[in-house]
Amino acid sequence: MKFKLLLIIFLAISATQGFAQNAAKAFSDVKNVTVRNVGIIKKNNIVKGYFTFYEYDKADKKNLIYKLNLVDENLNDLGTKEITGPKDWELVSSGFDGNNFCFKFYDDKKRTFELKVYNQDGIEVASNPLKINYKPSSNSKYEMYQQMTNPELNIVENNGFVDYTFNDPNNAFIISYVNGDTKNTWQQTYQPEGKSKIMLPAFLNGNDEVILTAVARIEKGMYNTKTQHTVLASSVKTGAQLFEVSTEIDDNHVVPINAIFENGNIMVIGLNYKSTKTFTSPPDGMAFLVFDKNGKLVKSNFKTFEETLGKFLPMEDHKLKDGYYLYMHDIVRTRKNTNLVIAEKFKKAVDAGGVALSLFSNKAGPIKLQLENMVVMEYDLDGNLLQAKEIPKAKGSTGVFPSYTGFLTPYLLATVADIFGWMDYMYTIKSDENGDITFSFVDYDRLDAGAKKTENFGQIKYHDGKITVDKIPVKNEKATFSRLMRASTNHVLQVNYFKKEKKLTMDMIKLNN
């Protein structure tokens, strides 16, 4: 299971000054704060620091005075800003585009998301508020959408921030943009013709001209599972649609995962399916599509996993041996100009026949996915597999699915498990110069031969073609509880609480690889 990254801490720091009791009490009150949100400041996949958002004082009847404190990736203090805002405020996520900080706030009472941009002097330089027409917590469908859409801010290098919000979740989403340097802000609604059963936007990349969004959509229809995938290009200056291009090429159905700007063109890297049912069936291979800046397809290249993976992993009947599947979590470009894929091996824990019998006997069959090794694959730009490495981890399983999901395809279950955070892959991090790429995962195993099984944090590191692994236990032995937060490559931030000492420590643990 993934760790809950959000940490709510109540800090009670008492002043130890020995002066008059009244004064001492008054001043110790100054230091009592309630921490509302703690999170990571990221610049795409690079951890730049952490924020703490806490209640400081009452401003008036409706508003509170908050303090927003930032520390860098080494936990050095960067500064604190006082902000007045509504009582129901939450700081959802944050980012740094190389020049400015952006914070995404949500006011539950007014149902408003707001992107606020601060420069490095702590001055608010731009803001983009958006009122939504539904309450995310009021409806399970909306909650599901919240989970399916990445809540993190998307960063356009040195060129602002992009965020996706649903208005009517099935039929439209809004792209919000804000730039602290140019003070440019806009909102654009994306609403294709016809009703949709599912519609999901995902940020691919952006530069000073264009923002690329991958849109996955299933048209309305009770039994319809056919997906349509497009790449949407929006002008960074106005939000106007520059082009929208389908990634369906002949009988290839490509799910875009990443996009790179290269020589005036756009290279889209994705997973290729021979079926339109990309949510329910496993991918057949990798796809590399090159579009010009007007969205015209210049080049395409498709490689099946069978022809590439077979050299490295045991295959049988066009699949991985013993009924295993690979769930592709992420694809990133290395500085060697290769593409790195992180995947997780899984299979259904109970076969369909068994589940069917349990349905007839009115017993709920435990349906879950068995999660096994992580797999890292490196491809060249033509889609040839350069290396594939299995990273051993103990067999684990996802949460239990309802028995009626027994007939669903394993890949759909894996998609759902991923959305729920049930898979063992956690996140991808890059170093500033893109020299190191790390993939993190959870493992429940013995770290040494004689040791007990523990919940461990694992890091796979890729550095110029070399893949190494290191693991540490999640919990500090002496702490009452521990949580891990993502940190710069080679590190993980361990937050420990010691109940007896009423002490909270933050240790930046250096990993061995």
Place this chain on the structure above:
Amino acid sequence: MRKENLNYYNFYLFIFFIIIAPATVFGQYEYKNIDGYKSFLQKNTVQNTLQLDKKIQKQYSDIIDEKNNELIDRLKEKNFLFDTVAYPYLNSIFNNVLSSNSLDKNRFHFFIDRTFDVNAYSFEDGTVVCNLGLLGGMENESQLAMVFCHEIGHYLLMHSNKSIVSQLNKYNSHEFLTQIKQIKKQEYNTKKQLEDLLLTDVFNRSRHSRGQEKAADSLGMILFSNTKYGAKTVPAIFDYLNSAEGFPNVITIQSFLDEEKITIDDFSVAAPPKRMHFGTTEKKEIIDSLKTHPDCDKRKLQMQSFFGLNPKTGVDFITGSKQDLEKIKRYALFEEAKYSKDKGNLGLYLYQLIQIDAMFPAEKYIKSWIYNMLTSLYTHHKTHTFHEVVNAVYIPQNGKDQYATLLKLLDNLSLEKLNEITNTYYTNNNSFITIIKN
């Protein structure tokens, strides 16, 4: 033949580290009269408390007791040096100042703090402390004597006591308590107002402290005039205080790596990129030190003016000689490094050893220490306890800060690379290395 000699050399080194060195080190951080000192502090606190208004007696004694306990704890934790080299030397200069001014030695205690910070400080009970880090820039005994005179000046003018009593009187005053009451009655923005009140107070205290520093300088110069030391070089202390960074910086990390023929991919020793910032950083407590309040240039001018009007001839050495002081300074460097090691700050210890090695290249045993420290860091890295012994939260002083460069380098190294560096260092220096099993 050479090999045999080297083996003998290693053998002697081994004997030195295993038998002789621990024997000489034993007890040098232990204060033998700790019980006597404790009673002295208690008695002093009682005497001072009784002279105060009853309203603030308890608060005053609580504050002083807390300070006393902390001081005793620091003594017990071996943070001070009571060796047979530096301590007698510095104590003798201190005593010379006392006797030249007919001050009762029994009212004073002199300690040496093992830290590298360039500073000296004093307490309300007559305890004067000199940091080892201060010695680095001292040219002679006269300068040290002037520093001690300044600290004794603080004590004689009862600066610490007066500050505490004045604060307590203020916090108990009707005016202050009414201000707090009024703020607390309000519903909104109370914390901000209280914080502002506290900040105003801190600012007032700091202004007061500037006045105290000036007064301590003035009395210090009078006390100094009664000694047999000469004042010619004394104002130069402030130049040192102004420029001192605390860490020695005689070799860059890149030069060290080049000398050892160690290459590291993807690592730039160039100044770190511009740090991100976000408005103002949290206000830090005001720390009094020799270098602050008022600034060093002004204090230097005042001192030059005083000794211009009241020339003070004399000698620069009474207790020892220039050579003796140089030995002590060198000894202090080793002690500061050992203190870092004892406190578990192995990143700083490694940095200090690299610098000491560059300063004294003939002392080959330092290479042994560097090697053993690299292996120790390797062990910590392997067991994921590296963060416990290498200080990651460090703000570089400037773009050339070599300690920051070393920390950045250590932070970038994989376990494999650290092992490679350790092995390379061993290969380059194995004739001088004795492996210490830890």
